[in-house]
Amino acid sequence: MSILAVKKLTQRFGGLVAVKELDFEVEAGSIVAMIGPNGAGKSTVFNLITGIYKPSEGQIEFNGAEIQGRPTSAIAALGIARTFQNIRLFAFMSALDNVMTGRHARMHATLADALLNTPRARKEEARVRERAHEILKFCALDEHAQSYAANLAYGPQRRLEIARALASDPKLLLLDEPAAGMNPNEKSDLMALIRRIRDTGVTVFLIEHDMGLVMQISERIAVLDYGEKIAEGAPEAIRANERVIEAYLGKPA
């Protein structure tokens, strides 16, 4: 059962074809990775999925329903959450507030609730605050709950972005280079976290450059080069694939 299906997805920016007729499926409950040299179009694919761009051609299906071209906030409400290549936390809000904001789509307080501070709103806030603490604990961040996101160290910041993404109870989590800039210890913690996330039933789809991490954690890998999918399969197959090696290292002289 595929939770995400991308069909003939094409994205052009003026004369540049960033993504070319991409066909790809992600199975529910799995951990899938997308790799490829820089500029291959991987982040663009994420941006297309979360509605930042409307594709030039092609469809994106989430649980069978077409989502391409829909507004980002609607797609988030459907159950897709993401982190960003360059961290985009709410810098001067506390870690707790960041995660509580992440839960926005699952809250029901209306304008009237906001104006009048109704008991319903207060109860919901309390529930959300508690859930936010749970998520922070899940990501080993609860001690930083009251710190401004900008004041956290780099590793905790990356984890906070993941925590914030988890706050909406997503079905699909997109991680854009989650291991960038991490040391080996942080990376193995990250892998454990990703597995724990998957074990709660969330499908994880990640972009990563760290081959070691990708090979260890992914069940399936897709390889992009110049916007086209050049290979797809299990980690061992990808590791041995000539086209992939060529894309990264160039043709042998």
Added chain:
Amino acid sequence: MELFFQQLVNGLSLGGIYALIALGYTMVYGIIELINFAHGDVYTLGSFFSLSILTVLGIESEMHGLPLVAAVIGIMAGAMVFCGIVGVLIERFAYRPLRNAPRLAPLITAIGISFILENIMQLWQGPSPVPVPTFIPDPSFTIGGVSIELKQILVVGLAIVMMLFLNLFVYKTKLGKAMRATAQDRDAAQLMGININTTIALTFLIGSALAGSAGFVSGVYYGTTWFFNGFAAGLKAFTAAVLGGIGNLAGAMLGGFLIGLVEAFGAQYVSDQWTNVIVFSLLVLVLIFRPSGLLGESLPNKV
């Protein structure tokens, strides 16, 4: 029909003034993405300066021949230098410290500077409009029932000449190239060894000088000036810059003339009191439907 062409001429000469002011707005926005609210008041300063010089020199009536030419060139140059310096000083002390601050900060500062300048001018020449000696003789030609005054030709001519010079400067000189580079990518320009502080100061110098020339021209053209002129004129000139495509020199020219025409035709065919509403509504509509303007390009958001 004659009325139409008459208003066409009127609109173009009004537009010439707006074009000169708009050039300054668009240059500054292009290089540091700041809407320089005080720019309109620098324009008024140009006419105040001209008035002062005329008063000091005791010029009250028409001049002729060589002294006339000398006076025009001298006073206009003086106004340009004066306003250029004011512009540079404003940038140095009010905007430069805020170059890396959130966008709100320099915008609010610009409003503050505008208020200060307006108040200074109000104290300088009083709260009411003051007459400016019209010392340039104004023969008019009549073609097919339409009267074209010399000064109208001068205004349009001046605007075009200034734009051509500016174009030449920006595209053919090293300093101009530095300005374009800084406008496109400030950090990269810095890494190439361009001194961005000097480049930005130069931009303000030129933009403010142009506003000063517009001030001189409008002072002697209308024969009157008023401390509060700059506010409306500035807004309309900014409308012109946006209409033409902010950051685009030719666009500022085009926009300036268009706004002048809108105002002239609006006054004739709708009513005098609605021209401001028409122009500002145009501003709102352009920003909503085509923020990149007529000659600008629409740039997609990069994530």
Added chain:
Amino acid sequence: MKNFWAALDPRAKGIIVVLLIGFVPFFDRNGAHLNFLADASTFVLLALGLNIVVGFAGLLDLGYAAFFAIGSYSYAMLASGQFNIHIPFWVLLFLAPTITALFGVLLGAPTLRLRGDYLAIVTLGFGEIVPQTFLNLSQWTNGPNGISALDSPVLFNYKFGLQTLPYFYVGLLLLIVAIVIVHNLQDSRLGRSWMAIREDELAAAHMGINTTKAKLSAFALGASFSGLAGVAYASKLSLVSPDNFQFNVSIFVLSMLVLGGMGNIYGVIIGSVLLSSLERFILPQATIFAHNLGFMQLDFSNFRFMMYGIILVSIMLFRPEGLFPSRQRKAELHAAELDVALATQEQSLYEEAVH
């Protein structure tokens, strides 16, 4: 005692202070002071409303006076002999904010997706268009003369008339309502979404926040406050004219936010009172002082705009977070300084290396 005060809900603190001010007329019989407080409360309402738009949601609105005009003229047209409609003051306290909120939605819907400074200019455009329109449509608005002899509020057969005291108490009542509402908004899901939009609009959208709707509600709510202020203002003055809603009024209110500390509710209130006092007391007193010293020509009210300008520029250059900033705003604004320090260090290191 101190702990008790500190532990109190900020709403309660505000209400207590406002109630205490309510006792002022028992001690201070000076009519001018009472009048000032009544007028000042109108501007505090305006400042609180603009604070929702600019301070909470981060949308720069340079034409807030337009909504103030709409609110005031709504009262003038619906409670006077102008069209012979006489809707009671107490009904208009609900109706006018609704009208202005609707205009907020009308004006905001096409424009709120614009980038920061473009939005600022659009609102500036509205700020010019609206009062000019009121001026021009003289058959309805009496043009430059404005609409006068507005209905006085009536409470159980007691007519407010020309006395200041009832307007003073109504002003305080409106303040209490405003303080509670504004705090409620700040601490709500909606308030958080405004903060998120201000920090990073793209990321906020990824949280499922409908940024257009959120910005629109900020704009409309801000507008409704000026509707409220408009009713209070028009009824007390018993007159509206286009002159009272020009650009300088928009900037006057914005300056209150800048001075007091954008985003911080009590900072904004203090900023508002300070600037109103400057206008009403400090400048005239300074003039009298100067006259006593022999400078007969000096009239400090002529320096009003220069003073506002200096305040705006100085605050932005030296204390951009305002006098009483929220912790968050202060951190935001000084983070930029950190970047400047690093950038200039890089520049000078580079220059060293090159030369």
